[in-house]
Amino acid sequence: MKDVDAIKARKKNASMLLEHSRICPFRWMKNLYICFYCDQQFADPAILRHHNYIEHDTVSLTTIKYAMSKLKRHELVKVDITDVSCKLCNVIISDLNNLKCHLAKAHKKNIDVNITDDVLPFKVTKDNFNCAICEEKFDEYKTLNHHMNVHYQNFICEQCGTGFITPERLRTHAFSHESGSFPCESCDKVYRSMNAKNEHFANVHKQVRRHRCPHCPETFRNYFQRNKHISAVHGLKLKEFKCTLCPKVFTSSGKLGVHVRTVHLKMKRHACDLCEWKFYSKSELKEHMVRHGGERKFHCNICKKAYARKYTLREHMRIHENDRRFICSYCGGSFVQKCSLKHHVKVNHPTVKIDEFHSVIS
Structure with a gap:
């Protein structure tokens, strides 16, 4: 009952913030920002904010509650907080906490200033994706949305302690801890985790195109194909992520993060259970584990030597081909x-x- 009451209180707070301020609620799907109230789609969040101001500035509490009823039980309302001004007096306010205090004190609204609200704050533009809480920069909305788990750790993984906003995100993460044999239903490939198998099925068999160009309707199977298209077709310079510790420049925040951890922080977080070796990445550890009894399943057809890695066999074949x-x-x-x-x-x-x-x- 306490959990139910807490959820109701947070949702009440969220509905009051939406009713009495100009924060812009939205949903996001396939690189499109969708109006929380009327389902119109926008590629540019600035146009969505303008639409929200013109079409839904006087939105009723009934409409807000109906839109919120479509959310899952623990799902938060994504809101753009570029404009947090009060609708009742047009005062410009800096953030959500000050907005709650303003509504409670200046307008005597029954809003609880001591609890977290069921809103997930963003401050995005078409080309910039900075966290509204810590200002960390990201290369696309998808990675920024995933980053928000850091700030809203409502559900904790018992195996590794990582926190997530919703139980759905936690369940998705739990697949990464599964290990065993997961065969693909459409081919003879076998994977060590459910995550890897699902990723293979989506990319290879369903040809899923998850990455949409922000400038046209084209979609792509991966982020790098999308970036190549933006540069070649639209003639736009790709966003760069510069290392603050050296002159290196990267095309994604993920690559920059790996660079900082491996080159500057010297973080080797992946340890071998059978010896003292440590590695920067899971892929390096996986390669290393072959030394501890990996199956030699790649055979040379000429001299019958066997290797654990396919690329080692390829290098060996140069000897027979006299490839100098x-x-x-x-x-x-x-x-x-x-x-x-x-x-x-x-x-x-x-x-x-x-x-x-x-x-x-x-």
Whole structure:
């Protein structure tokens, strides 16, 4: 009963904020911002805010409650807080907390200033996605929306302690902890987790295009294809994410985060359970685990040698094909493997400097 009462109190607060202020509620789907009240779709959140101001500035409490009734039990109302002004007196207010205090004190509204509200605040534009709480920058709305789990940890994963806004997000996350054998129903591929299998099925068999161009109706299977399209077709410079610790520049906030953790913070968070080695990423750890008894399922058809990794077999095949792709620019010697070229340079050209050495290999 306490849980039910708390939910009702938070939803009451949210409905009063929507009724008496100009915060703009919305839903989001496939890179489109959808009006919370009439379901019109917009590619630009600024146009949605203008639509909300013109069409729904005098929205009734009944309409608000009806729109909120479509939400799931623990789902929060996504709101753009670019304009938090009061509808009752047109006073411009800085944030949601001050708005609650203003409504309670100046207009005697029965709003609880001591509880969190069922609203999820955003402050977005067509090209910029900064967190309204901590100002962290993101490359698209989807990653910003996922980031909000950091600030609203309403449901906690018992296995790793990560927090999530809703139980639905927690259930999705729980798939990442599943391990075993998950075969694809449409092909002979087998995956170690349900998440990996579902991602494979969506991308390969359903050809899901989750990434929509913000400038036209085109959709793409991944974020990088979308960015390439924006640059090539629309002639727009892609957003850059600069490292504050070195001159490096990246095309996504995710790549910047990986760079900072691995290069500057030296964070090796993925440890091997069988030895003392640690790695920057799960993929590196997975590659390493082959050393601890991984199945050698990639066989050479010529000499019958077996390898645990497909790319190792490919490198081995160069021996049979006499593929000497690594050329020493000092003497013209050619080698099958890069390590052989390195050894050759070290023995035969010991005076070569490090920077010259790299140019030799390339």
